[in-house]
Amino acid sequence: MKQRTVLTIAGSDSSGGAGIQADLKTMEALGVYGMSVITALTAQNTLGVRGISPVEKSFISLQLETVCSDMPVDAVKIGMLPDIGAMEAVAKGIDKFGLTNVVLDPVLSSTSGTEFTKENTYEYLKKELFPRCLIITPNIPEAQILTGRDINSRKNAEEAAAHIYESCGCNVLIKGGHSSFDQIGVSADLFYNSDAIWIEGRRYENPNTHGTGCTLSSAIASGLAMGLEPVNAVIQAKKYIEKCIAACLELGHGRGPLYHSMRAN
Template structure:
């Protein structure tokens, strides 16, 4: 019997503008030489200027997507993105407990780049108490980490405190992204691993508004690398490098917060890893 090609799963919402959400996940996973599969949770009407509307899919079709994948494919890692509301978060949690799709990366998407909410307020507690304990790694940005931990993050010490609080609710590994700090000439992310070790990943800031889908792209790259069998630390480091390249070698699409250049790292050594 032929060996199955490496497969990963994105559980997320659709971005009609193509820069974030499931579209960013698909592009990223493909660029990492992994076959991408999907469970669509919600549909948004959006572009680089903002989100015009959103529609959450019925839980029945969400369940059926999980069932269809489980009966045929050999998924080695999965990730979550936009999950919309309590009902959809619980549907996803139920299916992740039912089916083994490998290591889980949780990107706790709450707010779009333009400010539109992508997760209802009452669903935040469900993400914290029911989804995060299933996670191999969680990758919140600063506002998301604050919402999930009730820690006001003003500096790097606060990032470390928030990471420990997330680990205390059951997340094995935590990466808190520092991109929302204003005024720094560098972007620093804090990583706390399951064994208690920690480290910082720092890169120069790029003066650009073309960063739509950064969180989705990072978490999707981590997921693809985990599907290949990479360690969590290696997957994080590769993800950070990949995202840096997609920002640094930007493209002009749209008139607002433009998307990343997902094929920027195609010629790098890591893209074939």
């Protein structure tokens, strides 16, 4: 039997709600085989991040070499890259193994406010990694950091997405979870690939949204691995994550995780 595969390159979340753990749960739910390269260990739970231990560049490269020299990779999800060394290892791996259908979630900070990727690495992301990707998936605060632009309207979001698309050569999904300008009850994401496509869904009043960015980007990569066109992979992923949020899983004493055991359709 032909099995579609996705490789996640990301940090580990000890509480299981985000990072590698959320990625693999998402891939399993959506019917693809998940593999992993771990870029950092974190000590975290629903209350926040207590510690980060980056993985050495050489060991990230070794993980990539070991997986890609043996297993087929139909799509890639990239999450937390804690330093330049990690970024260099990943960029080299993409080129060496001809990795395609790359989805990058630019994890610049956690929901609790802990900074992950350092400011002096933003330019490397934009110049070296984004051009190697098919889709990047910043939320509104991340898109503001990456472009230096305020986003307080749909027009602003379109301008920011166009700036990233034109300067970095990748499709852009600006996630609307942090939006303050859409209608009550509406969650609208902007997909930009030379044209602006707004994808609307329902906004659920559920505070337990730990790992939504990881889950969404993994779901997109899963759709790409199954042969969907980028915009359709995004639409399917949005439907999936809405179901994960709507399930209203309650775990922990802080911002809890999603319920990943759902289907897109």
